[in-house]
Amino acid sequence: MAKLAGVSGSTASLAFSGGSISPATRERVMAAARELNYSGPDPRARSLRQGRSGIVGVIIEDRVLNSFRDPMTLAALDGISQELGEGSGLLLLTATGDGESTIQSAVFDAAIFMGCSPHLARSIEIMRQRSVPMVAIEGQAFEGVLAVSIDNREASASLARLVRDLGHRRVATVTLPLTSVRERGPVTPELVGAATTAVSLDRLEGAREVYPELGGIVAAGSSSDEGFAAGLALLSGAADARPTAIIAQSDLLAVGVIRAAESLGLGVPADVTVVGFDGARIEGLTDHDLTTIRQPATEKGRAAGRAVTDLLAGTPAFDVSFTSVLHVGSTSGPVPA
Amino acid sequence: MAKLAGVSGSTASLAFSGGSISPATRERVMAAARELNYSGPDPRARSLRQGRSGIVGVIIEDRVLNSFRDPMTLAALDGISQELGEGSGLLLLTATGDGESTIQSAVFDAAIFMGCSPHLARSIEIMRQRSVPMVAIEGQAFEGVLAVSIDNREASASLARLVRDLGHRRVATVTLPLTSVRERGPVTPELVGAATTAVSLDRLEGAREVYPELGGIVAAGSSSDEGFAAGLALLSGAADARPTAIIAQSDLLAVGVIRAAESLGLGVPADVTVVGFDGARIEGLTDHDLTTIRQPATEKGRAAGRAVTDLLAGTPAFDVSFTSVLHVGSTSGPVPA
DNA sequence: CGGCTGAATCGAATCGATTCGACAACTGTC
DNA sequence: GACAGTTGTCGAATCGATTCGATTCAGCCG
Numbered sequence: 067m068a069k070l071a072g073v074s075g076s077t078a079s080l081a082f083s084g085g086s087i088s089p090a091t092r093e094r095v096m097a098a099a100r101e102l103n104y105s106g107p108d109p110r111a112r113s114l115r116q117g118r119s120g121i122v123g124v125i126i127e128d129r130v131l132n133s134f135r136d137p138m139t140l141a142a143l144d145g146i147s148q149e150l151g152e153g154s155g156l157l158l159l160t161a162t163g164d165g166e167s168t169i170q171s172a173v174f175d176a177a178i179f180m181g182c183s184p185h186l187a188r189s190i191e192i193m194r195q196r197s198v199p200m201v202a203i204e205g206q207a208f209e210g211v212l213a214v215s216i217d218n219r220e221a222s223a224s225l226a227r228l229v230r231d232l233g234h235r236r237v238a239t240v241t242l243p244l245t246s247v248r249e250r251g252p253v254t255p256e257l258v259g260a261a262t263t264a265v266s267l268d269r270l271e272g273a274r275e276v277y278p279e280l281g282g283i284v285a286a287g288s289s290s291d292e293g294f295a296a297g298l299a300l301l302s303g304a305a306d307a308r309p310t311a312i313i314a315q316s317d318l319l320a321v322g323v324i325r326a327a328e329s330l331g332l333g334v335p336a337d338v339t340v341v342g343f344d345g346a347r348i349e350g351l352t353d354h355d356l357t358t359i360r361q362p363a364t365e366k367g368r369a370a371g372r373a374v375t376d377l378l379a380g381t382p383a384f385d386v387s388f389t390s391v392l393h394v395g396s397t398s399g400p401v402p403a
Numbered sequence: 404m405a406k407l408a409g410v411s412g413s414t415a416s417l418a419f420s421g422g423s424i425s426p427a428t429r430e431r432v433m434a435a436a437r438e439l440n441y442s443g444p445d446p447r448a449r450s451l452r453q454g455r456s457g458i459v460g461v462i463i464e465d466r467v468l469n470s471f472r473d474p475m476t477l478a479a480l481d482g483i484s485q486e487l488g489e490g491s492g493l494l495l496l497t498a499t500g501d502g503e504s505t506i507q508s509a510v511f512d513a514a515i516f517m518g519c520s521p522h523l524a525r526s527i528e529i530m531r532q533r534s535v536p537m538v539a540i541e542g543q544a545f546e547g548v549l550a551v552s553i554d555n556r557e558a559s560a561s562l563a564r565l566v567r568d569l570g571h572r573r574v575a576t577v578t579l580p581l582t583s584v585r586e587r588g589p590v591t592p593e594l595v596g597a598a599t600t601a602v603s604l605d606r607l608e609g610a611r612e613v614y615p616e617l618g619g620i621v622a623a624g625s626s627s628d629e630g631f632a633a634g635l636a637l638l639s640g641a642a643d644a645r646p647t648a649i650i651a652q653s654d655l656l657a658v659g660v661i662r663a664a665e666s667l668g669l670g671v672p673a674d675v676t677v678v679g680f681d682g683a684r685i686e687g688l689t690d691h692d693l694t695t696i697r698q699p700a701t702e703k704g705r706a707a708g709r710a711v712t713d714l715l716a717g718t719p720a721f722d723v724s725f726t727s728v729l730h731v732g733s734t735s736g737p738v739p740a
Numbered sequence: 741c742g743g744c745t746g747a748a749t750c751g752a753a754t755c756g757a758t759t760c761g762a763c764a765a766c767t768g769t770c
Numbered sequence: 771g772a773c774a775g776t777t778g779t780c781g782a783a784t785c786g787a788t789t790c791g792a793t794t795c796a797g798c799c800g
Contacts, residue, residue: 077749079788088748105532109510111786114447114755119510131481134471144468147497152504158493160484167489173446173456173510195442290686325689349627349686352662414779416758425778448756451785
């Protein structure tokens with residue numbers, strides 16, 4: 067015990083935490099600490115005693131690469147980090163759902179779920195028992211989990227209305243993954259029925275308010291490559307069979323679709339209207355101004371961070387829902403003659 | 404104490420950790436746990452006792468957004484995560500350098516510095532005292548810190564040689580930030596002298612092996628916007644004054660430069676040769692095949708993860724240096740006539 | 741000079757597990 | 771039937787701080 071060195075026992079604690087202590091004693095303690103190569107209290111012991119670690123868990127369900135390649139998710143993480151400041155660390159936890167992951171054995175005071183599905187029900191249950199405050203960004207609604215989200219459904223519907231008002235009848239969609247299975251394929255009733263990803267489902271349902279039969283392709287992730295593949299699949303048909311408008315559930319997907327269209331010799335929006343979702347500033351999309359929904363991603367993260375802070379402080383905290391804005395760019399136009 | 408419930412004291416521990424215990428007793432303990440709404444041992448206490456938390460600290464110096472918008476850094480993080488698996492969490496710590504950050508008070512068993520500068524000397528000192536194993540990816544070399552890196556200098560030199568062999572005499576560079584000050588500006592001897600970012604400096608020096616006087620612009624970060632701005636600055640001069648080749652220190656910067664060139668009506672590589680560094684798959688760079696250095700970013704992360712595992716296990720671990728590969732694409736060509 | 745106040749310091753309890761050594765009961769073996 | 775060898779349980783010590791209440795001592799007031 068470093069304390070034996072100087073003189074006292076518990077006084078050392080005061081010296082380090084800045085309690086009421088005489089300058090002389092403090093100096094003596096510090097000197098002894100230097101002597102003994104001791105650098106401040108052990109975080110483990112401290113956190114045990116205080117019941118606080120200053121760590122916030124951030125739970126994602128996919129691999130790190132996939133999660134944060136999506137600009138919206140990354141922005142949200144940045145928002146969280148901004149709001150919590152340097153005072154606390156972000157513990158990144160990858161949870162695939164089944165196995166006993168670190169969620170159950172890691173040290174943290176509060177948890178933020180990023181776009182998580184009901185697969186984590188068990189983990190959530192455990193954390194509830196431990197009475198760890200929880201916040202979910204764009205996640206499934208759960209009892210006792212604060213929700214931070216946007217008006218996915220309504221925003222998506224407004225996008226679909228725009229497309230409808232331009233006169234489009236043959237419309238298809240490219241959705242984000244609906245389940246934890248990351249595989250590209252057609253949108254089928256079974257898949258929709260089994261959907262666990264709230265965001266994708268909400269956006270799909272929003273669009274279906276306008277186009278009840280809306281079908282298309284489920285992408286395996288939010289990347290322009292996926293969008294490209296989906297775009298090719300949707301647009302390869304004959305001119306009178308292929309969709310005249312494609313509603314993509316993310317900007318990255320939309321960019322891919324546009325690229326697919328152009329590689330097939332189709333003009334956007336002359337031959338195909340393409341709309342996205344997110345309002346991300348996409349590298350390399352300089353020749354188009356994407357029609358999309360702009361959502362405040364960083365703000366979502368901030369709100370989540372604030373919610374966590376509030377919850378930990380005991381301040382009452384509430385669900386937050388942001389309103390996103392329709393941005394009409396140059397990738398949407400009337401039905402080709 | 405949940406233990407009082409069932410029957411024993413320390414036996415409960417065995418029940419949860421799977422020690423030698425009779426099935427009957429185990430069941431009794433579990434039943435009591437359920438009764439009491441107790442879900443496994445408290446991570447804080449456990450980590451205090453065991454001296455292990457299963458958490459690896461990942462230290463970055465910039466904000467989350469800036470750090471991980473760089474595909475290489477993100478890939479490295481993904482590599483780390485892959486290698487460590489679900490067993491352990493990644494504690495993301497943002498350290499600006501001066502203030503007493505979480506580094507000193509957070510719970511973790513090992514630390515990985517991602518591209519960190521000597522600003523963190525004090526933090527490193529503290530962790531050394533605590534005997535927390537440390538690994539640095541592309542960071543300044545430090546006593547007691549394992550290094551994982553690539554042959555920045557040599558790779559950069561080989562790129563410069565390529566450019567020289569194509570006949571270019573007027574060459575400029577766009578470097579990554581040299582110091583923690585994120586501000587765009589010309590490359591000056593003072594700045595280079597004060598450089599703290601090893602990667603940038605190594606790459607610059609590599610290029611200067613071929614072009615000793617090489618000057619240019621220091622970007623404020625690794626983004627195509629920065630590249631664009633730098634490109635504009637470098638290429639706006641008269642035809643016989645402007646560089647015929649630009650060596651960018653990252654692919655994102657290179658993409659920006661290319662875009663700047665094209666916006667000025669210059670062809671790549673007809674009027675300007677542009678080379679990058681990283682080998683990132685850049686969204687939206689479909690019409691060019693960038694000449695660049697391909698580096699194994701994910702592998703770097705993996706190696707760092709492995710190093711951490713080894714260090715924690717007591718296995719001997721060594722510095723790792725990867726070799727990167729020159730990729731000659733279509734953005735480099737002979738000097739315009 | 742007694743009594744009171746406030747600051748500085750210390751002891752002991754506590755946080756919630758893990759772990760080691762001791763002990764008891766049980767299994768085989770000769 | 772005794773003894774060695776397992777197994778399963780339990781008590782107590784330990785991990786390294788924080789924290790509460792008590793104590794000491796100096797200074798101050800009446």
